[in-house]
Amino acid sequence: MPGKPARPLLLPGADFAKLTIPATRQPARKWYRAHWDGSSALDFTLNSGHRFSHTDSPHPLLYLGPTMQTCLWEIFGDDVFLNRRIIAKSRWEGRCLSEVSVPELKVCAASTERTRSAMGVEKGGLLAADLDIPQAWGLAVQNHPAGFEAIKYTSRFADQPCLALFGRPGLLPKLRERKLGDLSDLDGAVDWLHAQEAALV
Numbered sequence: 416m417p418g419k420p421a422r423p424l425l426l427p428g429a430d431f432a433k434l435t436i437p438a439t440r441q442p443a444r445k446w447y448r449a450h451w452d453g454s455s456a457l458d459f460t461l462n463s464g465h466r467f468s469h470t471d472s473p474h475p476l477l478y479l480g481p482t483m484q485t486c487l488w489e490i491f492g493d494d495v496f497l498n499r500r501i502i503a504k505s506r507w508e509g510r511c512l513s514e515v516s517v518p519e520l521k522v523c524a525a526s527t528e529r530t531r532s533a534m535g536v537e538k539g540g541l542l543a544a545d546l547d548i549p550q551a552w553g554l555a556v557q558n559h560p561a562g563f564e565a566i567k568y569t570s571r572f573a574d575q576p577c578l579a580l581f582g583r584p585g586l587l588p589k590l591r592e593r594k595l596g597d598l599s600d601l602d603g604a605v606d607w608l609h610a611q612e613a614a615l616v
Contacts, residue, residue, distance in 0.1 A: 422539075424537075424539055424540045424543050424545075424548050425535060425536055425537060425540050426540075426548065426551050426552075427534075427535075427536075427551055427552055427554075427555035428535060431534075431535075431555045431559065432555075432558065432559055432560060434533060434534065434535070434559075435533065436523060436530065436533050436534055436556075436559060436561055436563075437524070437529060437530050437533055438521045438522070438523070438561055438563065439521070439522050439523070439524035439527070439530070439567065440519065440520075440521065440522075441517075441519065441520040441521075441522045441524075441565065441567060441578070442519055443516070443517065443518045443519045444516075444517060445514050445515065445516050445517070446479035446480065446481060446514075446515050446517055446578060447479065447480050447481070447482060447483055447485075447486050447512060447513070447514055447515065447595075448477075448478070448479050448480070448486060448512070448513050448515055449480075449483070449486040449487060449489075449490055449510050449511070449512050449598065450510060450511065450513065451509055451510055451511075452509055452510060452511040452597060455592065456513035456515055456592040456594070457477065457515070457587060457590050457592050458477070459474075459475035459476060459477045459580070459582035459587070460475050460476065460477075461475045461476065463546070463550075464546070465478060465546075466478075466541075466546065466549045466550070466553070466568070466579070467549055467550060467552065467553025467554075467556075467566055467568075467579045468550060468553065469550040469551065469553050469554035469557075470550075471554055472553065472554055472557055473557055473558065474557060474581040474582045474583055475582040476553075476579050476580060476581060476582065477579070477580040477582065478577065478578070478579050478580075479515055479517070479577065479578045479579075479580065480570065480573075480575065480577050480578075481575050481576060481577065482573075482575065483512055483595075483601070483603050483604060483607070484573065484603070484607050485570050485572075485573040485575045485577065486512065487598075487604060487607050488570060488571075488572035488573045489570055489571070489572065489573075489577065490506075490510070491506075491507075491613070492571065492572040494506075494613070495611050495613055500611060500612055500613040500614060501613065501614050501616050502608075502613050502614070502615055502616070503615075503616065504615040504616060507598055507599065507608075507615050508597070508598070508599050508615075510597070510598050511594055511595070511596060511597045511598060512594075512595045512596060512597075512598060512601060512604065513592050513593060513594045513595060514592070514593045514595055515590060515591070515592050515593075516590065516591040516592075516593075517578070517580070517589075517590060518589045518590075520564040520565050520580075521561075521562065521563060521564050522563060522564060522565045522566065522567045522578070523556045523559075523561075523563040523565070523566050523567065524567045525541055525552075525556075525566055525567065525568045526567050526568050526569045526576045534552070534556075536552055538569075540552065541568060541569075542569075542571055553566060553579070557581055563581070564580070564581055564583060564586065565578050565579055565580045565581060566578070566579045
């Protein structure tokens with residue numbers, strides 16, 4: 416039997432920089448980040464395993480979530496589902512949660528239908544398991560002449576809006592971090608672990 420036809424996932428067109436992409440005002444607010452203990456919550460990186468972090472990006476990125484639970488899903492969601500609810504003890508106990516105060520930003524709100532329509536991208540492209548696809552979109556947004564400061568996107572697991580900040584010059588001094596505690600010491604994190612019936616091994 417012939418295989419099922421594959422549905423193509425769209426990539427940014429050659430004229431992407433000429434498109435009018437809506438700029439959305441993201442008000443100043445507090446976000447959250449679960450990160451390795453001993454490192455700063457404000458460490459911008461270019462990690463090829465992250466959704467929008469193309470190796471050719473002109474700026475490193477910082478990924479933030481709106482709640483502690485969303486951050487935990489983003490880091491451990493694959494362990495919950497692919498590893499049959501088993502999380503490596505070292506991965507859990509080595510992390511902490513911080514609150515990050517972010518000023519008002521001009522963002523590309525890829526979490527909205529209006530912005531995705533202007534970009535010419537479907538949800539599937541931004542959620543693709545083949546990271547070459549969302550990373551191509553991340554690179555295109557960073558290079559767009561609108562000068563976006565971040566991409567606002569939807570978590571794969573929690574249906575919550577997340578933020579991928581671009582490390583443009585002048586942004587870092589405007590950010591403030593406050594460590595809330597190690598995951599193992601935070602009731603909300605432990606409650607999330609129990610709710611997923613996940614074991615630390």
